[in-house]
Structures are given as structure tokens and as C-alpha cells.
Amino acid sequence: MRSFSPLPSIVIEPIVRTALLEDLGRSGDLTSDAVIPYNETATLALRARQPGVVAGLDLAAFAFLLVDAAIDMEIHRPDGSEAAAGETIAKICGPARGLLTAERTALNFLCRLSGIATATAAMVEAVRGHRAKIVCTRKTTPGLRALEKYAVRVGGGANHRFGLDDGVLIKDNHIAIAGDIRTAVERARAHAGHMVKIEVEVDTLEQLELALALRVDAVLLDNMSVEQLSQAVAMVGGRVITEASGRVTPKTAPAIAATGVDLISVGWLTHSAPILDIGLDMPDHQNICKHLN
Structure with missing residues (x-):
């Protein structure tokens, strides 16, 4: 058990x-x-x-x-x-x-x-044999987040952020409004305390290169192909935590896990699991x- x-x-x-x-x-x-x-x-x-x-x-x-x-x-x-x-x-x-x-x-x-x-x-069974952990997201039923994230743990998965106050996750809209990745990360680092980790969402390998140069703690590789994920993991070289996200199912998860990513985030586990x-x-x-x- x-x-x-x-x-x-x-x-x-x-x-x-x-x-x-x-x-x-x-x-x-x-x-x-x-x-x-x-x-x-x-x-x-x-x-x-x-x-x-x-x-x-x-x-x-x-x-x-x-x-x-x-x-x-x-x-x-x-x-x-x-x-x-x-x-x-x-x-x-x-x-x-x-x-x-x-x-x-x-x-x-x-x-x-x-x-x-x-x-x-x-x-979890779909990625068995690989290093990747299955994690949930903040896509939860309002008022029931603690329960739904608990159920993920019961199923053998792990939790991403519980709320906006857990850590900094700079997503595409943050970057768009801030102007660029560097500005967003520098502002976050100046604002957050030394205990707070910073993760940046990237859609391309070029954005990943910028995030790595800024020495963030984790990168969210959003909606990348399996080939792009493999390249991204090679670029990271273990320097930061890698998280794959987007269109993950039990059928697609094994190939995603095989790229060597650390985490695979799955929103539907908490928002639409039967x-x-x-x-x-x-x-x-x-x-x-x-x-x-």
C-alpha cells in the first residue's frame, strides 16, 4: 500500500x-x-x-x-x-x-x-521505471484543493504548488506583461525571500536558454514535443528541475518520462478525473x- x-x-x-x-x-x-x-x-x-x-x-x-x-x-x-x-x-x-x-x-x-x-x-504506473514523478496542479475544485491534492498523494503522485504563496511560477502571461523573461525573473528575485524558489514556463528552447542563464530553480517545459523535451533535458544537464506539462495521458506519459524530465504535471487529475x-x-x-x- x-x-x-x-x-x-x-x-x-x-x-x-x-x-x-x-x-x-x-x-x-x-x-x-x-x-x-x-x-x-x-x-x-x-x-x-x-x-x-x-x-x-x-x-x-x-x-x-x-x-x-x-x-x-x-x-x-x-x-x-x-x-x-x-x-x-x-x-x-x-x-x-x-x-x-x-x-x-x-x-x-x-x-x-x-x-x-x-x-x-x-x-504513476505508466511512468514506472523512469525518474519522472507525476504531480498535480492548481486546477482544483474551489474549496476542495486540500482534499483533491491528498487524493493525488494517495494514488502515489506528488503535489505541485498548493497556492500562489508556495513559490514563484512565472508563466507566459507574466512574461508578456513584464516584457521579457529577464525582467520577470529579476523582479521576482528582488521581491521574493531567499526561501522561495523560482520556476519559469518556457515554450521554446531559446526561452529555455535564457531561463538557464538567469539561474532559475526550475523550468516548466510547456507543450513541447517529445523530441524538444529530450533536447531540453540535455540542455539543462541536471542544473535545474525540469517539469513537462501539456496533453499528458497514460498513453503519452511513458514517452515523456523517457526523455528524462524530473516531473510531469497533469491538470486533469484534479479537474476532470472520473x-x-x-x-x-x-x-x-x-x-x-x-x-x-
Whole structure:
């Protein structure tokens, strides 16, 4: 299983609370309150309906806990695990109303993050045997960046900047408005502290030569062909970090990685990876949690 650190509860709870409030609205769960007796209990199973990498169980658990503290979750396949189609990821036991009220919010988080982790794992596998790391970008769902970048780590990838305050990334529009690469880099170096790294986006080998002369820390090789990437890596000669970006898929990634770049950034991992289909079903055998027996 992959190695990663879980998200702190202080990060998770407000996001889950906001999602539940959005769903509960002003009157709560009208359907469950009307249909399910107050004292009814149940056991339900979170099941993968397709194979993939699990991510987001802590958020699902928080959703159930915030709705009803009497709900327990028994995890069978923790975050980072590969679940087979039909496999039980976790069992949730407790008051039936609470289970049904929290169901959609829990699944929204779990399916979304597991989808990102699964897509990331596929990209990581595609470049296995090469030095390149798969990294995500700032192309995230507003308000959910910490979660989506966590899911990338769960899938075996790494994170690019978390925000604009992480480091300096001088892109094409910065260069266009500043006038040229030299002006942009010199201004950045004068403004940023000694702990801040500077990366410059380049589209051509001529721009790369200018960036290297200015001794930046990293170069973003944007939308270059495989041949150009190979030339760029040779020009850099290990002096700075090289990052390839643009139109990267599991099919194109191996050839890109083979050029010797250090990083391959993939925006679609967080902005449009398909969800992993996970359902909340009645288990084959109704094993009620111990505290309910």
C-alpha cells in the first residue's frame, strides 16, 4: 500500500460540515424522517462497483459521525488500498435515519477522491521505471484543493504548488506583461525571500536558454514535443528541475518520462478525473455493530 499522511481532522471537518448543511437545508432529511422509524438501526456496506484505489474514508466517516454520533464505521479497505469490483470497503452501522441522511455526502467525497487516486495510480504506473514523478496542479475544485491534492498523494503522485504563496511560477502571461523573461525573473528575485524558489514556463528552447542563464530553480517545459523535451533535458544537464506539462495521458506519459524530465504535471487529475463508482448497499449478511447488539 502507498505511503502518505492522512489529512488532519481540523481540515476535514469544516468541509464535510459545509457539505452536509448544503444537503440538509432548512428542514433536514424529509424522506428518511418520514419513512424510517426513529429507533430503527441498520448495517450498510460501502462497496466498490469497479476496481480502483480507495481515498476519502475519513471524510465519509466524518459525514456519518456529524449526522449521528452513534454511527460506527468498520474499515475493510483503507485509503490507498486497491479495491476489486464488488469488494466491501467498509461497513457502517447505527441509526438508520442517520445512515441514509449522510449517505450522499459521504459517497460524494469518497467517489470523487477515489476517482482521483485511481487516475493518479494509472499515471504513476505508466511512468514506472523512469525518474519522472507525476504531480498535480492548481486546477482544483474551489474549496476542495486540500482534499483533491491528498487524493493525488494517495494514488502515489506528488503535489505541485498548493497556492500562489508556495513559490514563484512565472508563466507566459507574466512574461508578456513584464516584457521579457529577464525582467520577470529579476523582479521576482528582488521581491521574493531567499526561501522561495523560482520556476519559469518556457515554450521554446531559446526561452529555455535564457531561463538557464538567469539561474532559475526550475523550468516548466510547456507543450513541447517529445523530441524538444529530450533536447531540453540535455540542455539543462541536471542544473535545474525540469517539469513537462501539456496533453499528458497514460498513453503519452511513458514517452515523456523517457526523455528524462524530473516531473510531469497533469491538470486533469484534479479537474476532470472520473469518479470511482462506489455504492452503499445492504450487506449479504447483516452483522450489526457490537454496540447495537
